[in-house]
Amino acid sequence: MTYKTGDWIPTRDAYGEALCELGEKNKKVVVFEADISKSTRTNLFGKKFPERYFNVGVAEQNEMAIAAGAAMCGKISFVSTYAVFASMRACEQVRTFVAYPHLNVKICPSHGGITPANDGVTHQGTEDLGIMRTIPGMTVLMPADANATKKLLFAAAEWDGPVYLRLTRDSVPIIYDEKTDFTIGKGILLREGKDVTIIALGDMVSKALDAANLLSTEEISAEVIDMHTIKPLDGDIILNSVKKTRTVVTVEDHQVECGLGGAVSEFLGENYPVPVRRIGFRNTFAESGEYELLLEKYGMSVKHITAGCLNSIKMKGKIR
C-alpha cells in the first residue's frame, strides 16, 4: 500500500499496514502489544498472524523484556505501545536488556510528541528521542509521513540491532511519493537554499517546508533537511549545508533539550561552530488541545519557525 501526496494520515496507520506486509515477507517477525492494539494498529497484524502476535496486557516493562527474550531466540521483535511508555515506563528494560545485548528489538511507539493532542500531557511523549539517543547502540528514527514510515520500517527490520521508530497518533500530510528512497543514517535534502538550514524531523518536516515557502516570499532561501534518523546523526549532510548557509534552525516535536537540537548543537560545536536555534518545547509540559493550537501556544508553529530563521540569519551577521 502506498499513500498519495497531500493526503493526511497518521503514521501509526502506515505502521499497522506495513507491519502486515513485513510479516508476510519475513516469518521471523513477531509483534508484542500492551493492550492498545486498536490504537497502535497492531490489531491488523494480530488478525493476520495470530500465532506471531502477543498481547501482554498493560505491562510495558514485561512487554519489552519478553520481546528481548524472543530476540535472543533469533526473532525480530516489534514492540508496540505509546512513546511515553516505551521510552520511560520501560526505559531500563530497553537499556539493559535490548541495547546492552544489542538485540533485534524494534520499538515502534505511537503517540510521539504532542500528536496525541487531545489526550494531554501524560500521553504526549516529548522527551523520548533524547532518552533513546543517550542509550549506547540505539538507533533512533522518526519518519515524516506514511510513505517514509513504511520504507523506514522495512529498513529497521533489516538493520542489525535495536531501533526506536517514533510514530504519530494524529494525521500528518504525505510529503513523499512512493519512489523516494530512505536509508537509516542518511538525512534527506528536501529543499535547497543558501541563507539558513532548517533541520526537522517527523511531523515538523511539513511545517519546516511551509516555513521555507513562506520565507521565499520574503526572498529568503531556506534549505530544508529531513533528519529522520537522529542517531546515528548524518554529519555530512549537515556540514555540506552549513558550509553554505552558516546558520541552523532545528525543529522538533520534542523538548529542545537532549533531542534533535541537542544532537545538532553537539555536532556543530565539535565540527563547525555556527549559530543554532532550537525550536521545540522549552522545558515545559504541554496540555490537551488541538494540535495546531498547541503548536501555536508552545512556539512551534510555521510562524515561529520563520521567525526563528530570520533571527538566525541576523545572528550570523552579528557573529561574523
Added chain:
Amino acid sequence: MQTASMRTAYGEALVEAGRENKNIVVLEADLSKATKTSLFAKAFPERFFNIGIAEQNMMSMAAGFATCGKVPFATALAVFASMRALEQVRTSVCIGNLNVKIGAPYGGLATAENGPTHQCISDINMMRGLPNMTVLAPSDAVSCKACVHWAVKHKGPVYIRILRDGEPVLYEKKEDVNIENGNRLHEGNDMAIICNGFTSHMALQAAEELTKEGMHVTVHDIFCIKPIAADVILDIAQKCKRIITVEEHNIYGGLGSAVAEVISQSRPVPLKIMGVNDYFSDSGSHKDLLERAGLTVENIIRQVKDFVE
C-alpha cells in the same frame, strides 16, 4: 589529595537536614547500606521508609508524600532512579512539579566491578530532558552535602547524582560551594574546561600541570546541569574562545550537550566533548574504566594541547 566518600556525605547530609526540617522523609529501595540512607534510618526511624526492591512504587509514593507537605528524598542507584522509574519521575513527580528529591548514588562508572547493568552513563540526559527537573551533580563530598541542603530549600523536583567512595575533596566547607553558578577552580584565558563530578579534580590537576608549561586554562566546576548557568558559560566562551567539557557520562546528552546547546545559540565557539564514547563499559576497577574512557589527567592535557593546534 585528601579523599572522602560522597555517598557517606549524602547520608550524613540527610541526617543534618532531617534534624533541621521535620518534614524530610527518606524512601529507600533495599539498598540503605549501599546508599547510606541507613544513617538517616538510624537517626529518624519513623521518617524512614524502606519500600523494598520496587523503585517505581517508591517514586510515586514520594510524590504522594510531597502532596502532603513532606520533603521526600527517594534514594536508589542512579541506574534505577533514572531508568527503572523514569516514567514515574515524569508523570507522578515532574508534571505536578512536586517537591520530590531524588538521591542517586553510584552514578557514572562508579559501580565499576558490578558491570554495565549497574553503571549509569545516561542519567544526566534522562533527567535533563524532563521539564521542571533540576539536575545536580556534585564533585566531592563537601559539594554533595551542599547539594542536599540546597535541594531541601529549593521547591520542586531535584535529581542529585552521587558517586561512591574515595572522591578527592575539592572544597573546604559547603558554604564555599556555589550550586547555581558553579565554582571556578582555575583561571586562564587560553582555553576553558567545564567539568563536573569525578572529573573535576582531574581537570584541576590537568590545568595545574599545563600552567607549568605556560598554558593557562580556566577550569569551571558545574554542579547544576539543569537549569545550566548560561551566562557563566557564555562569559567563559567569550573569554576563552574554546571549551572542552569533561564528564563521567555519555558524550550524548549530558553536560557537553547542555554546554553545546547554550553556546550554539548565542556564542558558537569550538567545543570538544569528553566523556564515555557512547558504549556500554565493562567490569573492572573504576580507575581502569575511566582510563578506557579517556577520562584521565594525561588525556585531558593531551586533548587541551591538540585543541589549541
Added chain:
Amino acid sequence: MEKDIQFLKDTAKELRKNILKMVCAACSGHPGGALSAAEIITALYYGEMHVDPKNPQDPDRDRFILSKGHTCPVLYSVLAMKGYFPLEELQTLRKINGRLQGHPDMNKTPGVDSTAGSLGNGLSIGIGMALMAKLDKKSYRTYVLLGCGELNEGLIWEAAMAAAKFKIDNLLAIVDYNRLQLDGTNDEVMPLEPLADKWKAFNWNVITIDGHDFNQILGAFRKAGETVNQPTVIIANTVKGKGVSFMENKVDWHGKAPNKEQLETALREIENDI
C-alpha cells in the same frame, strides 16, 4: 540413584569452593546468594538441562536465566566445571578485559543465555524464550532462577500474569527463597508471605521444597515437567551463605568477599561438611 545423589553432592561441594575462590580473587562480589543456590544449579546442570558446552549457541539447547544476576559466581562456576571455559578463568571475575562480568553478559560469556543484573527482568525474558519455543515447535525448556528480594519488583508479577495467560508450561521458575535481601530479612524490608498463595492467585502451579535436598529438587523438576498448560514455580527454601558457618543466614555476606583467611576456613568447612 543413591550414587547419583552422592555425585551431585560432591559436585555442589566443588561448586561452592569455586564460588568462594573466585569471589575472594575478585575482592568483591556476592557469595551469600550464590551459595544458597548451589544445589539448585548443580541439579539443573548435572541432572536436568540438555546443554552442550561445546556448542553453547545450539538453537535446541535448554535455556537458563539467572534473574538474580548478582549471584553470577554460581553460574560461572558451573559453566567452567561443565567445560564452557577453563576453570582458571574464574580468577578473572570482575577484572577489566575479562569475560566474567560482575553481572552476566550474554555476549561475553559462553553459556550465559541472557544478560542479567537489574532485578526482576529474568522471568519476562524467559517467557519470550518459551513463547518462541512454542512458535518454532521446539522442545527446549527455559529455566529461570529468581531471588526472593526481586519478588518485590512489580515486573515479576507482570510476568507471572503473562506466563499464566500464555499457558507457558515449557518454562520453570525457581525461587531461591533464602529470606534475606540486601537490607535485612524479607519480613523487615517487604514481607512476601503467603508466597505460595500469591503465585497460586496468579494461576501458577506451585511446588514447595527444601532447596538443599537433591531428592526434593529432582522430584520437583520431574513434577514440573509433567504439568501441562500451566506454568510452574518451585519455591525452594534455602539458607543464604549455605555451607559456610560464618556466612549462613548473615545478611552481611550478601555482597562481601571473604579475605584469604576466611576463604581457608570456608573451604575447610565445605570439604569436611561441617
Added chain:
Amino acid sequence: MNKKEELERWAQLLRYDVVRMISNANSGHPGGSLSAADIAACLYFNEMNIRPDEPDWPDRDRFILSKGHAAPVLYAALARKGYFSIETLKTLRTAGSMLQGHPDIHTPGVDMTTGCLGQGLSAGCGMALSARLDKKSYRVYVMMGCGEMNEGQVWESVMSAAHFKLDNILVILDYNQLQFDGSVREVLNPGSMKKRWEGFNWNVIEINGHDINEILSSFKKAKETKDIPTVIIADTIKGRGVKFIEKDYMWHSLMDNKKFTEYAEQMREELKNADSFYADRLW
C-alpha cells in the same frame, strides 16, 4: 428523598455530565467514566470529608483517580461539588482549559496527576503514610481500573500498603471486566481477583458497584477494618447507563460522536421530564 434516592440522582447527573462533556470535546473515554459514576457519587456526596471552597485544606480526605482516563466522571463530581463552574465542563480537552484529557494536580480538587496507569496507589501510600506521620485522621481513596491490574507497579504498591498496615487507605476497583483491547480475560486472564488481593494480605469486600446501599455499607466496613488495607472489588458495567455502549469494549474511548451527541440530547429530555431534582441542573 432518602439518601439512597438522592445519591442515585447524583450518579445519574454525573453520567449526564460525562456524556455531554465527551460529546462536546469530541474525544475522551466514556466507558470507564460511566461505570464509576455510582461510586463517584457516593464518595463525593456522602463519604469524603472535603471542602470545595478550600481545595488544599490539609485535613481533607484525598481522592486519586488512578484510572486517569476516566477523568470526565471526576471533573463532573468536582463541578457538581462546586470546585469550579459547570461551564468549565464545556472546556474539557481544549487548549488552555483546566480540564486536561487526564487529571492534572493543578486543577482544583484533583489530588494527584494520573493518566499513566498503575501509579495511583503508590502515591496514595505516600499520602496515607504522611497522615500517620502527622497524626491526622484523613483517609485516602484510590479508584483503580481492572486493566491497570496488569501493571507491575500496582502489585508493588499493594505489597507496601499491606507491609505498612495502611488501614487509612481504601482502594475501590472499578471491575468492569473490560480493558482497551477486550475483556480482562482475553487480554491477561486474571483468574480470581479476590484471591489475588488476599494473597497480598488485603481485606477484600466484593460488591455490586451500581448498588448505592452496597457501596455505602462497604465504605463503612472498610473504615472499621484496622491494621490492614481494604479493597472493594466493585462489579460494574462498562458504559453503564448508555445502553448502546454498555459492555462494549470498543467504546472504551469515543467511537461515534454523532450517535453520542444525539444520545446526550435524548438524555437531557428524559432527565428534564423525570424529576425536579434535575430540572435546574442540566446544561
